[in-house]
Amino acid sequence: MWRVLKPILIVVALTAVSLSQGFFASGLPRMTEAFSSDDANLFLMIYMSADTTGSPLDWTGDLNEMENGLINNNITVLALVDPEGIGDSRVYLVRRDISGSEQIISTKLENPPFLPSDNEANMGDPDTLSGFVRYSLANYYNGGTIGLVIWGHGAGWAGVAIDKSDYLTRAELATALEEIDNTISRPIDLIIFDACSMGSIEFLSGLSGLVSLAVASEMEIPASGFPYDTILRRISLNLPMPPSEIAFSFADEYVKLSALITESSAQASVIDLSALPEAQERIASLSRTCILFDPLLRDLFNDTRDLSAAIQATGSIDVIDYLSRLCEHDDVPRKLLRPAIAAKEALSLSVLRNRVFVSASDLSIIRPESLSGLTIYYPDVPVSLTAYRETSSLAELWGEFLKRVMSAHPGAPPVTGLSLLTRDLRFDDGLNDSFEFEWEETPEVVSWEFEFCLSGSIDPALERSANDTDMQILVDALEAGFYDVFAYGLDGNGEYVFFEGFLGQAVSRFIDITARVPTTIDIRDTQLRITNLGSGEVTYVSVSQYDIPLSFAVPTPNAIGDIILVELCRNDTVLARGVLILDTGTFEMRLFSEPTVSPISLFVLTMILAFLSAFSVLHFLRIRHERKSRSGR
Template sequence: MACIVVLLVTSAMLGTAGRSSGADTSWTVMVYMANDSTSPLPSGDNINAMEAAQQAPGTSILVLLDEPGEGNSRILDVQHDPNPDQMTIVSTTVDDNDEVIGPSGEVNTGDATTLANFIKFSTSHWPADRYVLILWGHGAGWDGLCLDGIDMLTLVELKEGLSDARSTLGRSLDMIAVDACVEATFETLYQVRACADYFVAAQTNIPYQGFPYYQILTALEEAPNQEPAAFGGVIVDEYIAWSAVNSQNSATLAVFDLAEIASVINALIKLSEQGLRYDSIFHSSIHTAMASAECYDAEWTFDIGDFLVRLSGSDVPLEMKALATDVFVAYSKMVTRFDKFDHPDPLDGINVTGATGAIIYAPSTSLFDTRYLDLDLSTTNWDEFGKSARLVAQTNESEVGPVIYYGDSDSDGKMDLAALAWSNPYPNVTAWVFRDSPHGMTYVKTYESDASSITISGIAGDLIVSASASVNGSAVSYSELSITLHGASTIEVQLLLDGTSVSEGYDVRVVSTNLTDYAEAVSGKFYARLAVPTQVAVGQLVQIEVLNEAGVIVSTSHAFVPDDHATVDIEILHEEIQQQTDFYVLLLFSILPGLFVLAFSIMMYVDFKKKQRAA
C-alpha cells in the first residue's frame, strides 16, 4: 500500500506542471545539461537566468543537470525566482522513480539511452503542444557533443537517442537548440533530420556564458502562441544582440528547417558527382575554392555557403557552377533565420565575414577520419568529393575537345542543329547546354553519348555548351563552346470577354524592342510565331496588345518568350470601363505634381519645426 501511495503522490506531483490551463499554446522545454567534464561551464548561472524569467501558463522547463562528480545528477522543474539577485537555485528537484537517473544517482550524458529516457520522461509527465530540446555543454562538431568525463554523445548516438524518443512520442520534436560550440554542421543536420522540425545551432564557438536564457524565455512567456520557427528566430536575435554587447569574439546562430535538408543533400550529391568527375583536370580550382572557404574551428571545416560562392566564381565547368548555385539556393531555403556578429577585434582572431549559417567537413584519408563513415552524410558521395578536393595533387591538362558541324534540318537556310564530334574514341561524352538569356545564363538540357559524338537540336538561341569526355568516370577533356541555333517560339493568345472566348473584330500583336509582330487568327485563337534569336530571345519579356477594329488598344498583357510554346489568356475590358480607367489615369497624372509639391512642403515644415525646437 505504501508503494501505491508513493506512486500516486509522485504521479500527482509530476502531473501538476506543464499542462495548458487556457487557450495559449503549451510548451515543454527540456534542457539536457551535460556539465560533468574537466572544463565545467556555468550551469548555475544559466539555471538562475531561467528562474529569473516568468513562465506563461502551460510552459514547463525541465533540466537534467549532471555536474562534475558522482551521484549528483538530478532533474529540476524550473520555478520562477522573484529575487533574481540571489544565486541560490530555487527550482524543485523531481523524483523520477529511476526512469532517467537510476538508483546510483548518476547519469552518463554521453549515452544515447540517457537522452532518450530524459525526453520520454519529460514528454510523458509534462505533455504539451510544443516540445523543445536544448542540448547544453561542450560541442565538437561532427565528432559529437555533451561530454561526460571522457565520453561524449557521438552524432550516431544522438540520432539513436532521438529516434528512440521519437518512436515513443509518436512524432518529432518541434525544435532542437544546441547551446554548444560548432554544432551547426551539415553532418549534424542530416543526422537528426527525422527527429525534429527545426534545428538551432552555431557554426562557431558559443561563449562561456552560453545562451541568454532570461531574454529567450521571457520572449516565450510574452508570446506563447508563436510558431517554433519564430521562437527559433527569437533565440537567434537575443543571442546575437547579447553577443554584440558582451562577447569578446564573433558569433553566429541560425535556424534550420529540417524538412528542406533532403533538397539540399540531393543538390549536393549532384555537385559532388561532377566534382569527382572533373577533379583530374580542374583539381587546382576546386581545391583552392575549398581551401580558401571561411573556417572557424578546425581546418577543412568550412562555411558551406562561402565555399559554394567561391566555387561558382572559380574556373570550373559551367555545370559545376550551375550545380553549386542550385545547392546554395536549396540551402538558403533551409536557413529560415540567420544572424551574426562580426567582432572588429576578436580575442580568438576569428571573423565571420563570409558566414552563412552552417559548416561542413571535408574528411581526409587518415585513420582518425574513418569514423566519418559512420555518419549518415557519408552515405552520399560528399565524403569522396571532400577527400579528393582537399588533397594536394596535380591538375592534368585537358585533351582536345570536339569539332562543331552545323546543319539545317528543315532546309529554310537557317542552322538549327549542331553536331559535336570528338577525334578520339571516348567511352563517354557529355554536353550540358545553357542559354544566354536576358535573365542570365540558364540551364537547358544535358546530352550524353558513348559514340564520341552528340547532336544538339530542338533548342534555339545563343547557346553555351559545356562539352566533356570521360574515361573510367574521370573527365579528360573539357571545352566551352558558343553556338547559335535558329528556331521559333509560339505564344498562343485566347481573348475573353466576360469569360467567353472571342476573336472576331480584334487583332493581337506582340511588341518588344525592334519588334511588332501581328498574331495569326486560327480557329478562334491567335498565334504569334516569333523567330529565335533573330526577333526575340527565349526568356525575353514582350508586351501583347489587343486592338479593336478601329485599331485602338483595348487590353494589354505581358509574357516571357517560351522555349517552345506558351498560352496567354487576356480579358478584354468593356469600352465604358476602359474609358473610366483612362479617366482615372489622366486624373492621377494631373494631380501627381500637386501631391509632390504638397509632400515637399510638409517635409520642409517638419524640418523647420525640428530646427525651432533644437534652437
C-alpha cells in the same frame, strides 16, 4: 520614463551596431501556424553536460538566468545537471527567483529513477537522455510545446554533450529521440543546441522525423552560452506562440546579446528538419557528380573551399556559401552546375531564420553574409576520414569525394586537340547555323558527351554523344540563338577526364518576312521605319512596291521572340503600321492604315462638342433654379 525609453534605446543601439559592424539577418517572415490550445504552454528540458576537466561552462550562471527569466507560470523547466566531479548529477525543477539572487533556489528532485545509485550520470550515454526525458514528461508535463536543450561542448558532425571522453553521437541522439517519440507518440517540437558548431548538415539530417525544428550555431558559442533570462522573458510575454516563434526567440536573443553586450561574433539559425531529407538527397547527388569530375576539377573544388566561410575548430565550411561560390563560375560544367544549384536551393529552404553578428575585429576574416546557417565537413589538409564516413550515408558519399580531392593530384588532363567550328550548312544564307567538333584520338578518352544550353540557361536544349574514334561530330538541329557549348571526355570508368566550355556561340539565320501595304495608300516618297522594341534599334527600308520583302538576322541584332514595330512613313507622318514577333519561320504581315481626320472635319467635331458642353451646363443651371423656386429657398 525609463520604461518608455529603454526599448527605444535598445532598438537604436542594435541598429547602429548592425550598420557599423556586421549584423546580418535572413530567413522567412513570421510563420503563420494556427495556434492550438497547447501553444499557451512551454515545457523545456535542459540536458546540461558540464563534467569535463577544466571546462569553462558555467551551469550555475545559466540556471540562475532561467530562474530570473521565469515570469509566466505557463513555462515549466526541468534541468539535468552533471557538474565536474563524481557522484554529483542532479535534476532541478526550476523555480522563479523574484529576488534576482545568485543563489540557486530551484527544487532539487530526490532520487530520479533514471540516475544510477552513485548519482553519476554519463551524459554521453543515450539511455541517460531518454531516461531524463521520459521521467520529465511522465511527472511534470501538462501539455504544450516540448523543447529539449542540449547544453555543453559540441564537436559538429562528431557529437555533442561531451562527458569526460564520451559524447552523444548523431546515431545515439537519434536513438534517444526515437524512444521519446515512441513514448509520447509524436516528435518533440524543437531541439536547441547550446553547444559549439552544431549547425552541421551531417549531424542535423539524422534527426529528421524525430524533431520538428532545431536551433544551432555554425560557430563556437562562448562559455556564457545562451541568455536564458531574456529568452524566457520574451517567450513569457508573448505566449501563446507556435514552436517556430519559440525557436526564433532563442536565435534572436543569443545573437542580440552578442551584438549589444559581449561584442563577440555569433551566429544562430533555425532549421526545419523536415526539409533536410530532400537537401540530403540533393547533396548526395552532388557528391556523385563531383566524384565523376575529380581530378579534372579538383583545383576548382579546393580553391572554392579556400574562399568559403570556414569553421576552423571542426574543419567545416558553410555549405550554402560554398555552393554559391561554386555556381558563380561561368565556365562550370552544366552537368555539375545543375546538382549544385539544386542542393543550394534545398538547403536554403531548410533555414527558416539565420541570425549573424560579426564583430569589427573579425570582419577582415569573415563576412556576415557568408554564414548561411549550415556547415559541411571539408578540411583544408588531408585527414583520416574513416570515423567521419561511418556517421551517416550522407557522410559516406561526401567522404568519398573528400578522399579524392585531398589526395595527390595526378596531373594535367589529356590533350585532345578539340576544336569547335561554325558552319553555314542549313540555309545557305551566309550565316553560321551549325556546329562541328573535331578532335584528335586520345587514349585516355573513350567517349564524348556534348551539351548545348541557351545562354543563361542551365538545362540543355540539345545533347549529343560520340565515340572517341569518330574524330568529328556535326550538330545542325539547333534553333537560332546564343548557346553555351560544353564538351566532356569520359574514360572507361565513366568519369570525366576532359572538359571544355565554349560560351556565347551563335547559331544564326535570316528570317524572311513580306510586309503588305494597303493598296489604298499612295506609297510615293515613303519608307518603312523598323523598330526593335526590345533593343530600341531603328532601321529604314525604301519602298517601291506594295509587297516589301524584309530580312532579319537572328540572333544578331535580333533574337527569336523580339517584338518588331513596322511603320510606313512619309516625312515622319505614319500612314500605316503593324507589329510582329520574330519567329523561326518565313511569313508575311499586313500593315494597317492609320486613321486620319481632315482639318475641316476636326473643326466641325470640336464645335459640336463645345455646343453639347455648353448646352449641358445651361440645362443643369435651369433645373437647379426651378428646384430653388419650388422650395422657397
